[in-house]
Amino acid sequence: MTQDELKALVGQAALDYVVPGSIVGVGTGSTVNCFIDALATIKDRIAGAVSSSERSTERLRAHGIAVLDSNTVERIPVYVDGADEIDHHGNMIKGGGAALTREKIVADIADRFVCIADESKLVPTLGKFPLPVEVIPMAASQVARRLKALGGEPVLRAGVVTDNGGHILDVRGLSITDPAAMERDINQWPGVVSVGIFARNRAAVCLLGTSQGVKTLSF
């Protein structure tokens, strides 16, 4: 199976986790696009969506799915999103598509994070994928210096402005052996909007697309 077929497979499989009548949390990315297209087939059975990016909002609305303001929603049962890397405990790196901050906000109001990914995303230790860090533009140089002191090699993602007006530093060379500690540490630096480590808001379930079909990992 191609990577696109694996993405379509897990996008479809995630429908089993959608609670009928509920508001669904929707992530961002090419795998989530497959989920959104699948969600459209049951749109009459949900109460709408909370979206993590302008791109996903546009796609949801094009399918006729109502998108609600996250400030009007207290809790949602399920948030479905992809990942750039996921480890065997459900910790993830996210933000390859620059949507990490809003993704974390929506994940935080969800009872359960359902990660959908093809098998190439499963890793023993996070960090091979460059870690995205969203920053307030005026803090980029100072945050980059701090990341270098941690042993990373940060590079400003050229030409990218996030939905929040932020910039992204992509950090290579980190071996993230304690994701929760690194997430806490980087999060508290002045000018950091959010870091693409999802440990506090880690996945409860991962639907992994493999050539043998969908493998379900529970954490």
Ligand SMILES: O=C[C@H](O)[C@H](O)[C@H](O)COP(=O)(O)O
């Ligand atoms: O900012 C983007 C998100 O974190 C995506 O969930 C992540 O990059 C995975 O995207 P894709 O499904 O396209 O590999």
